[in-house]
Amino acid sequence: MLPEFEELHLLIPGPTAVPEDIRHVMTRPMTNHRGPFYKALLAEMVEMAKQVFQTQGRLFVLTSSGTGSMEAAIANTISPGDRVLGISIGSFGKRFQIIAERFGAEVTPLDFEWGEAADPQKVAEVLEKEPPFHAVTITHNETSTGVLNPLEEICAVINQLPDEKRPLIIVDGISSLGAANLAMDAWGCDVVTTASQKAWGAPPGLAFIAVSDRGWDAVQKAQSPRFYFDLREYERYFVNKGEPPWTPSVSVAYAMHEALRQVLEEGLENVFARHARVAQYTREGLAQLGMKPFARGHYSPAVTAVRVPEGWSPQELRRRLREEYKIEIAGGQGHLADSVVRIGHLGKVTEADIDPLLEALARILG
Numbered sequence: 147m148l149p150e151f152e153e154l155h156l157l158i159p160g161p162t163a164v165p166e167d168i169r170h171v172m173t174r175p176m177t178n179h180r181g182p183f184y185k186a187l188l189a190e191m192v193e194m195a196k197q198v199f200q201t202q203g204r205l206f207v208l209t210s211s212g213t214g215s216m217e218a219a220i221a222n223t224i225s226p227g228d229r230v231l232g233i234s235i236g237s238f239g240k241r242f243q244i245i246a247e248r249f250g251a252e253v254t255p256l257d258f259e260w261g262e263a264a265d266p267q268k269v270a271e272v273l274e275k276e277p278p279f280h281a282v283t284i285t286h287n288e289t290s291t292g293v294l295n296p297l298e299e300i301c302a303v304i305n306q307l308p309d310e311k312r313p314l315i316i317v318d319g320i321s322s323l324g325a326a327n328l329a330m331d332a333w334g335c336d337v338v339t340t341a342s343q344k345a346w347g348a349p350p351g352l353a354f355i356a357v358s359d360r361g362w363d364a365v366q367k368a369q370s371p372r373f374y375f376d377l378r379e380y381e382r383y384f385v386n387k388g389e390p391p392w393t394p395s396v397s398v399a400y401a402m403h404e405a406l407r408q409v410l411e412e413g414l415e416n417v418f419a420r421h422a423r424v425a426q427y428t429r430e431g432l433a434q435l436g437m438k439p440f441a442r443g444h445y446s447p448a449v450t451a452v453r454v455p456e457g458w459s460p461q462e463l464r465r466r467l468r469e470e471y472k473i474e475i476a477g478g479q480g481h482l483a484d485s486v487v488r489i490g491h492l493g494k495v496t497e498a499d500i501d502p503l504l505e506a507l508a509r510i511l512g
């Protein structure tokens with residue numbers, strides 16, 4: 147027997163709360179994923195997503211969580227033995243390194259201390275002194291530490307290399323797209339991914355992956371085995387028939403189409419400004435309660451990681467918030483499990499969503 151469902155005020159960095167109007171479109175009856183309605187929905191979803199990714203390149207919709215899109219990025223562009231520079235500032239940067247290793251890449255980790263952003267100068271130095279890399283993997287927004295990497299600067303140092311030395315830039319934009327500016331084409335990224343349960347306000351189930359022309363060339367040449375995530379199949383079906391190759395998560399696509407429509411209606415600049423504003427409001431409110439951000443600068447507009455006050459454990463603080471105030475925040479990841487909590491403020495979030503948390507924390511911490 148399931149316990150009775152209890153609606154919590156979700157302030158975790160995904161899945162994010164799904165607004166009522168987005169939930170409503172998911173009650174639409176099922177449709178044939180090879181029929182005219184779904185084809186139109188898919189075409190519009192792809193066009194709208196391209197506007198948010200700021201790309202004119204190819205973009206595919208996968209039925210998977212974000213990690214699936216990371217695996218798709220690696221499987222489609224990397225061959226066993228390829229040299230990969232894995233930039234990491236936390237647990238999701240590490241995940242990219244691990245996936246690339248599993249696909250037989252020769253991964254050189256470039257790890258920065260958790261809480262810091264990647265230093266473009268260090269990236270430039272490594273690229274200068276090491277033999278050429280086939281690809282660089284990087285997380286745009288590191289959800290485990292609440293740090294937004296200076297991706298534009300990092301892309302700039304990579305893209306100034308001569309063509310024969312210039313690696314592909316593979317970006318995990320899973321928790322940044324739709325919350326922070328990521329101008330894929332202008333910055334020169336080759337592969338960028340995101341997932342439906344993050345800044346969009348849609349449920350989990352779909353991932354998006356965009357590929358530049360240079361990235362597409364790598365897709366043709368890569369020798370890694372792939373089937374479900376083979377982007378050549380996605381391209382073939384989409385170009386020839388306007389369809390996905392396999393059965394997609396149709397109801398989540400209903401939601402994601404509406405979520406994208408709403409993001410574009412609000413306007414990208416406004417959406418990014420709102421996220422930055424709410425993030426700052428969250429940090430200031432927490433600081434007044436004596437809770438300092440874990441990040442040392444480069445604060446994320448999507449998630450704030452904070453150390454719990456002396457004498458508190460993240461587990462106890464989260465339990466009190468859930469049981470007494472019906473508020474759900476996330477714990478720390480990896481070695482931060484006993485010292486950090488994380489507050490997600492991505493999606494259709496405003497200051498009014500943060501106030502109940504700040505009030506509850508003020509009461510609990512006394």
Ligand code: PMP
Nearest residue numbers: 211212213238287289320321341
């Ligand atoms: N990368 C980042 C930056 C993330 O925030 C997440 C989800 N927290 C993932 C990857 C993994 O996504 P998923 O859980 O959807 O597989």
